Amino acid sequence: MATVECRSIRKVYGALEVMRDFNLQVDNHEFVVFLGPSGCGKSTMLRMIAGLEDISGGDLLIGGQRVNDRDPGDRGIAMVFQNYALYPHMTVRENITFGLERAGIAKAAIDERLAPVVEALGLGVYLSRKPTELSGGQQQRVAIARAMIKTPEVFLFDEPLSNLDAKLRGNLRVEIARLHRDLKTTSIYVTHDQLEAMTLADRIVLMKEGRIEQMGTPEEIYQEPATLFAAGFIGTPNMNFIELDASDGLLQDHSIKLAAPFALKSGPVTVGIRPGAMRLNQTGGALRGQVERNEFHGETRLVTIRTVKHEINVAVPASTRVHEGETIGIDVDSCNLHLFDPKSETRLRQ
Numbered sequence: 001m002a003t004v005e006c007r008s009i010r011k012v013y014g015a016l017e018v019m020r021d022f023n024l025q026v027d028n029h030e031f032v033v034f035l036g037p038s039g040c041g042k043s044t045m046l047r048m049i050a051g052l053e054d055i056s057g058g059d060l061l062i063g064g065q066r067v068n069d070r071d072p073g074d075r076g077i078a079m080v081f082q083n084y085a086l087y088p089h090m091t092v093r094e095n096i097t098f099g100l101e102r103a104g105i106a107k108a109a110i111d112e113r114l115a116p117v118v119e120a121l122g123l124g125v126y127l128s129r130k131p132t133e134l135s136g137g138q139q140q141r142v143a144i145a146r147a148m149i150k151t152p153e154v155f156l157f158d159e160p161l162s163n164l165d166a167k168l169r170g171n172l173r174v175e176i177a178r179l180h181r182d183l184k185t186t187s188i189y190v191t192h193d194q195l196e197a198m199t200l201a202d203r204i205v206l207m208k209e210g211r212i213e214q215m216g217t218p219e220e221i222y223q224e225p226a227t228l229f230a231a232g233f234i235g236t237p238n239m240n241f242i243e244l245d246a247s248d249g250l251l252q253d254h255s256i257k258l259a260a261p262f263a264l265k266s267g268p269v270t271v272g273i274r275p276g277a278m279r280l281n282q283t284g285g286a287l288r289g290q291v292e293r294n295e296f297h298g299e300t301r302l303v304t305i306r307t308v309k310h311e312i313n314v315a316v317p318a319s320t321r322v323h324e325g326e327t328i329g330i331d332v333d334s335c336n337l338h339l340f341d342p343k344s345e346t347r348l349r350q
């Protein structure tokens with residue numbers, strides 16, 4: 001098992017710079033998730049680590065060795081892609097063991113390695129089937145098995161679950177988490193699905209436009225988003241943002257009180273409030289407005305309230321009685337506010 005280190009990595013396609021000054025140290029055994037919107041450079045970075053894409057600048061170290069110019073096959077990595085690309089004419093067993101056979105490993109040794117992999121992924125009953133005789137989720141498990149049997153130093157996953165339906169994604173996500181708990185292989189996992197990121201990652205690397213926006217544990221990024229982008233990207237339903245003028249400890253035109261030391265600050269401020277950090281108030285409230293939408297989500301309902309200047313989403317228990325069109329108040333807990341400088345879009349720290 002190994003560490004992965006990216007030192008000032010850069011990637012250009014002609015005149016287009018898609019990755020700038022990317023610095024990251026992935027520890028041995030760590031599970032790191034690259035999270036970010038489409039086009040931010042997640043796959044490009046992963047493919048540079050895998051050796052499938054040239055590195056335009058900087059150093060890539062795996063296990064402390066500089067590997068910029070090393071072939072993919074000599075980097076000790078195994079990769080699982082979104083399109084699992086199994087060989088259709090081979091059985092499941094052959095698909096899994098093909099790489100080892102080609103490497104000249106003896107049949108007995110291959111069988112020994114196959115057993116625990118098949119066991120971990122529940123593929124025992126499918127070994128003699130062809131890929132076309134499997135569901136999408138089963139095919140993806142075969143692709144993961146094919147990577148696992150190589151016992152790599154580092155696992156790289158590029159959106160391995162995005163072709164699957166919600167239930168299968170959930171099941172396979174649990175299997176990947178279990179796999180990592182058992183094998184502890186250093187892993188880098190690319191996704192734009194924040195639920196996958198939050199549940200799998202030891203550490204999330206949140207990316208935007210070819211650079212790192214914020215790095216931290218899922219809890220750190222959720223509880224202390226460093227920028228407006230991070231605050232808006234993590235958390236479902238999305239955080240509400242209210243642009244306000246803070247003076248005298250009061251957010252003007254609303255009666256939201258700010259706790260010290262923000263109370264001393266004046267001038268414009270963007271306030272972020274998660275939908276779950278507010279309560280409805282029939283008669284009073286820091287903000288008041290009209291109920292525009294009332295969506296039933298199962299355990300909760302998401303109530304959209306239009307105030308004079310804003311549209312605010314509040315998550316309340318599903319049993320709450322609320323009707324579209326009625327006027328209602330919102331109570332805000334000042335401890336649960338996230339404050340940002342609207343110019344720099346960065347968090348105002350205490």
Ligand SMILES: Nc1ncnc2c1ncn2[C@@H]1O[C@H](COP(=O)(O)OP(=O)(O)OP(=O)(O)O)[C@@H](O)[C@H]1O
Binds near residue numbers: 013042
């Ligand atoms: N061969 C290429 N030539 C030019 N530009 C490219 C090439 N490959 C990727 N790009 C650009 O690099 C940027 C990063 O692409 P990348 O595939 O890494 O994004 P991503 O974060 O994986 O997105 P997605 O979530 O959609 O898979 C994009 O703007 C893309 O258009």
Ligand SMILES: [Mg+2]
Binds near residue numbers: 042043
């Ligand atoms: Mg991608």
